Amino acid sequence: MGAHQSARAKTTTWLTPPELIEKLGPFDMDPCAAPSPRPWPTAARHVELPEDGLTAEWTGHVWLNPPYSFAAWTWLEKLAAHGDGIALVFARTETAGFVREVWGKAAGLLFLHGRLHFHHADGTRAAANSGAPSVLVAYGDWAAERLMTAEINGTYVPLRSANDEIRGQG
Known part of the structure; x- marks a missing residue:
């Protein structure tokens, strides 16, 4: 979902490009799912408002495109504690x-080359890129x-595995 905020933005609902989900998935859960009806699934289970994805029980492989605000760190904190998923x-x-x-x-990062074009709630691609x-x-x-x-255009940086200390600090 995400609140990619701009003074010109007319919405705070921005969908992950479907090709990212296809290349990374399948996912069991999306605790920040866009409202129904959504043009493509991001996971087997979608948690959408009014249900609170932060208080929901997280299971399996999680896809997380959190609201783009200071609240994003709270979502990442929960994903880190869950220990199984990918955030954008x-x-x-x-x-x-x-x-x-x-x-x-x-455990690792994939810095994307170029800027993403998110999609509107109806599935159409945004005209402008994400801006960052x-x-x-x-x-x-x-x-x-x-x-x-x-096969995503980017640079992968390994950080740690479940059984390792942070690399370089072991």
């Missing part, structure tokens, strides 16, 4: 939230493997 966020590597919830907890670089964040070994093997 802006690559704002210098922020306190990124340092706390990504650098210190993720994006990164896929893997929590857990399954997710890291998906980022390493998916």
